[in-house]
Amino acid sequence: MNFYTTYFLIAIGLFAFVALFTLFGVYAERKLSAFIQDRLGPTEVGKFGMLQTLADIMKLIQKELIIPAAADKVLFLMAPVIIFVAVYLGFAALPWAPGLVPANVNIGLYYILAIISIETLGILMAGWGSNNKYSILGAMRSAAQIISYEIPAGFALISVVMIAQTLNLQDISMQQGILSPEKIKFLGLWDVSVNGGILAWNIFRAPHLIIAFVIYFIASLAESNRAPFDIPEAESELVAGFHTEFTGLQFALVFLAEYAMMYLVSMVGVILFLGAWNTPLPNIGAVHLASWTTGIAWGIFWIATKTLALIAVQMWIRWTLPRLRVDQLMNLCWKVLTPLAFLCMLISGVWRLWLM
Amino acid sequence: MSLTQLLFYIMAFIVVASALFVASSKNLVRSIFMFFITLFGLAGLYVLALADFVAVTQIVIYVGGVLVLILFAFMLSGKETLNVLQQQKSKFISLSKLPAILLAALFFVVMVNVILKTDADNVYWVKMVTGANRQIKPNDIMTDNIGINLMTRYLLPFEAISILLMMALVGAAHLARKERGTV
Numbered sequence: 458m459n460f461y462t463t464y465f466l467i468a469i470g471l472f473a474f475v476a477l478f479t480l481f482g483v484y485a486e487r488k489l490s491a492f493i494q495d496r497l498g499p500t501e502v503g504k505f506g507m508l509q510t511l512a513d514i515m516k517l518i519q520k521e522l523i524i525p526a527a528a529d530k531v532l533f534l535m536a537p538v539i540i541f542v543a544v545y546l547g548f549a550a551l552p553w554a555p556g557l558v559p560a561n562v563n564i565g566l567y568y569i570l571a572i573i574s575i576e577t578l579g580i581l582m583a584g585w586g587s588n589n590k591y592s593i594l595g596a597m598r599s600a601a602q603i604i605s606y607e608i609p610a611g612f613a614l615i616s617v618v619m620i621a622q623t624l625n626l627q628d629i630s631m632q633q634g635i636l637s638p639e640k641i642k643f644l645g646l647w648d649v650s651v652n653g654g655i656l657a658w659n660i661f662r663a664p665h666l667i668i669a670f671v672i673y674f675i676a677s678l679a680e681s682n683r684a685p686f687d688i689p690e691a692e693s694e695l696v697a698g699f700h701t702e703f704t705g706l707q708f709a710l711v712f713l714a715e716y717a718m719m720y721l722v723s724m725v726g727v728i729l730f731l732g733a734w735n736t737p738l739p740n741i742g743a744v745h746l747a748s749w750t751t752g753i754a755w756g757i758f759w760i761a762t763k764t765l766a767l768i769a770v771q772m773w774i775r776w777t778l779p780r781l782r783v784d785q786l787m788n789l790c791w792k793v794l795t796p797l798a799f800l801c802m803l804i805s806g807v808w809r810l811w812l813m
Numbered sequence: 814m815s816l817t818q819l820l821f822y823i824m825a826f827i828v829v830a831s832a833l834f835v836a837s838s839k840n841l842v843r844s845i846f847m848f849f850i851t852l853f854g855l856a857g858l859y860v861l862a863l864a865d866f867v868a869v870t871q872i873v874i875y876v877g878g879v880l881v882l883i884l885f886a887f888m889l890s891g892k893e894t895l896n897v898l899q900q901q902k903s904k905f906i907s908l909s910k911l912p913a914i915l916l917a918a919l920f921f922v923v924m925v926n927v928i929l930k931t932d933a934d935n936v937y938w939v940k941m942v943t944g945a946n947r948q949i950k951p952n953d954i955m956t957d958n959i960g961i962n963l964m965t966r967y968l969l970p971f972e973a974i975s976i977l978l979m980m981a982l983v984g985a986a987h988l989a990r991k992e993r994g995t996v
Contacts, residue, residue: 532846563954564869571869574877578849581884585842597888600881607877624956 532586540579554756595698599689610676612798634735654739
């Protein structure tokens with residue numbers, strides 16, 4: 458039975474982490490946006506306003522649950538749960554450190570891709586269930602956007618998988634540092650299996666993966682419905698898009714899902730391209746920086762730092778760039794990102810055959 | 814009863830019950846969303862049969878692709894069309910249902926026949942594999958196997974399907990294109 462207790466504990470721990478991250482993520486986003494727009498952001502609640510989001514969630518929990526009279530009650534109530542659970546399930550397969558992964562699945566990456574696509578269904582459910590024209594327009598836009606951007610994202614990921622030759626996220630992580638079971642070559646030329654560090658990361662193992670990473674990053678912004686790809690919730694046109702009608706806890710769940718999604722896509726990006734839980738410091742001669750900074754605690758530290766840095770970039774982009782129009786959005790996806798992603802995949806194949 | 818069996822029965826029940834709901838519900842949108850549960854339950858059954866790749870593919874293609882597209886078509890069509898679709902005659906027996914009943918009955922006969930004729934305890938190929946001790950174990954990696962088979966033994970069907978999909982893509986692009994001069 459111990460076996461099952463551990464499973465439950467891990468699941469609860471992951472949920473607690475997601476909730477905590479959302480609390481501080483919202484705070485960080487507000488402070489960051491305030492900095493970018495030359496404001497102060499939250500200052501009143503707690504030191505530097507740090508308890509602001511805690512107060513916000515208290516308010517949300519106390520709010521009345523309003524179901525619109527014309528809404529489809531079942532779908533309306535189920536939608537936020539499905540949206541959140543879809544993202545939350547994805548966390549099961551993410552590796553945190555050497556030997557520390559909730560579920561070491563052989564097809565981890567594929568599983569995450571599949572689970573994320575369920576979110577679309579939740580969004581459509583929310584849009585239809587609310588019986589509100591803004592909601593349904595937002596849901597349709599969101600679904601169209603997510604489906605389109607899954608293609609370049611998928612091909613960018615395939616180009617990594619072709620280099621790594623496995624779908625297991627833990628194995629992919631292992632290959633990008635000193636613990637690698639196979640030989641790693643920096644830029645395909647210089648054997649860095651003992652040096653490790655930043656030189657062994659996937660984007661430096663095969664430099665065309667830098668392009669793949671940028672493609673994946675742009676597509677991941679679109680998949681988590683964040684600016685500049687936020688036409689699904691465009692405040693100026695659609696009130697709030699698919700979550701217009703949600704109040705209280707349901708709204709909190711949608712919000713939780715958005716931040717969890719940001720963390721999930723960033724972490725997948727870090728695992729595949731930026732060395733996962735491996736240290737950026739290489740071994741140089743007698744100074745074994747990489748060996749000193751590899752371990753379970755270090756692993757968690759590195760992967761969390763890298764992921765949070767990537768999320769900070771996401772927030773920075775959100776408060777810097779204006780929203781894309783729908784035709785610009787589709788042009789970018791189909792005419793720029795998709796062909797580039799195909800090219801990356803092709804180069805990956807050649808790279809794997811001739812240079813590795 | 815072991816946990817695996819229990820899980821199998823739970824999932825089988827979910828699949829059958831939700832499929833029945835899909836077929837009988839008057840509310841089309843709800844039956845589409847219920848279909849999602851059917852597909853998810855089926856994916857669970859695949860996992861129990863150690864076909865995890867098939868399970869995930871099922872979710873990617875049916876949930877992420879087909880279901881979303883069905884919903885799309887649904888939401889793009891007007892409310893009136895949908896109302897006509899939903900207000901079907903509720904008579905249980907009618908002439909217009911005859912072909913469907915016939916088809917279902919024939920299919921049922923086939924299925925019953927299959928179940929009666931297979932001797933589940935000693936199927937030839939299962940015996941062969943267990944005899945040679947080559948069963949799939951829970952930790953085996955199946956993707957390599959699938960990839961190699963697709964590229965060697967099943968190359969022709971694979972290519973034929975890709976040409977078919979290509980034709981569908983070209984056709985869709987052609988239909989969606991604006992004709993010159995009519996802008």
